[in-house]
Amino acid sequence: MAKKIVTIIGGNSNISEHAQNQAFELGKKILDNGWLLCTGGRSGVMESASKGARTSKKWTGTQIIGILPDGKKNAGNEYLDIIIPSGIGLTRNSLVVQTGDVCIAISGGAGTLSEIALAWQFKRPVAVMDKTGGWAEKMSGVKIDHRGENIEGFDSVDNVIDWVKSNLEHNISLD
Numbered sequence: 001m002a003k004k005i006v007t008i009i010g011g012n013s014n015i016s017e018h019a020q021n022q023a024f025e026l027g028k029k030i031l032d033n034g035w036l037l038c039t040g041g042r043s044g045v046m047e048s049a050s051k052g053a054r055t056s057k058k059w060t061g062t063q064i065i066g067i068l069p070d071g072k073k074n075a076g077n078e079y080l081d082i083i084i085p086s087g088i089g090l091t092r093n094s095l096v097v098q099t100g101d102v103c104i105a106i107s108g109g110a111g112t113l114s115e116i117a118l119a120w121q122f123k124r125p126v127a128v129m130d131k132t133g134g135w136a137e138k139m140s141g142v143k144i145d146h147r148g149e150n151i152e153g154f155d156s157v158d159n160v161i162d163w164v165k166s167n168l169e170h171n172i173s174l175d
Contacts, residue, residue, distance in 0.1 A: 004168050005065070006030045007038040007100025007124075009115040010045025011108040011134055019107040019132035020048040025157045026104065026129075027052030031059050033161065035168075038099045040092065040115075041066020041076040041083065045106045050079035067096050094118055102126070102167050104160055107134035116151070120144045125167040127152045127160055 008026060010019070027049035030037045037053045039046035046066070053064045066080035071087030086092040093115045097103050103119040105112055105128045113135040119126040128136040130153040140153025154160040 003034075003036050004101045005036045005038050005099055006164055007097055007103045007119075008045065008049040008106065009040065009096065009103055009108065009112050009119075010049075010106035010132075010136065011112055012040075012042045012044035012046060014109075015044045015048070015107050016133055019045060019129070019134075022129050022132055022157060023048035023106050024052035024055075026106070026160065027054075027064075028056045029157055029161050030164075031056035031063055033165070034058065035164075036063045036065060038065040038067065038096060040096050040111075041068045041080055043077060045108065047077035047079060049106075050077055054079050065099065067092050067099065090114070094122075097124055097126075098122055100124060102164050104129065104164070105136040105139065107132040107136050109134060112136065113139075117144060120147065120151075123147070125163075127154060127163055129153070129157075129160065130155050 023045045031053045064081040066076045067084045069089045069092045073083045076083045097119040103126045143150045
């Protein structure tokens with residue numbers, strides 16, 4: 001059976017300390033639960049989540065995936081294990097969300113907003129971390145259109161991890 005992948009999406013600049021701490025803790029707990037982590041591979045939320053994942057006792061050096069917009073591997077943050085230099089610019093946002101079985105947004109600007117919308121359209125369960133600023137906070141409780149339920153917002157990493165477990169256990173069909 002293939003490993004489950006949790007995608008964290010979020011901003012790469014102007015990230016609050018609270019949002020960075022949430023990303024760090026979430027990255028660690030993703031690996032603690034035996035899942036893989038996928039991000040857009042750059043700085044900010046993506047780097048904090050990757051750095052946190054490296055602190056997990058279950059980190060083996062092969063579980064942190066970064067899908068870069070650039071065509072150069074060295075454009076990724078230093079905490080990535082698997083670097084995919086897409087070379088397709090912002091179109092890579094589609095790959096980032098499709099790679100995950102579930103997606104979690106922390107803070108973020110227009111790129112994060114596009115990823116939230118793409119996750120919604122690809123029928124990936126998507127949640128946001130409240131009180132982290134940016135589009136993640138603004139999208140908490142919002143129903144984008146006729147598909148699905150409101151986007152759930154969470155104040156604590158433990159609560160969003162419970163949400164991930166619930167979604168992964170209900171045999172999500174990504175067909």
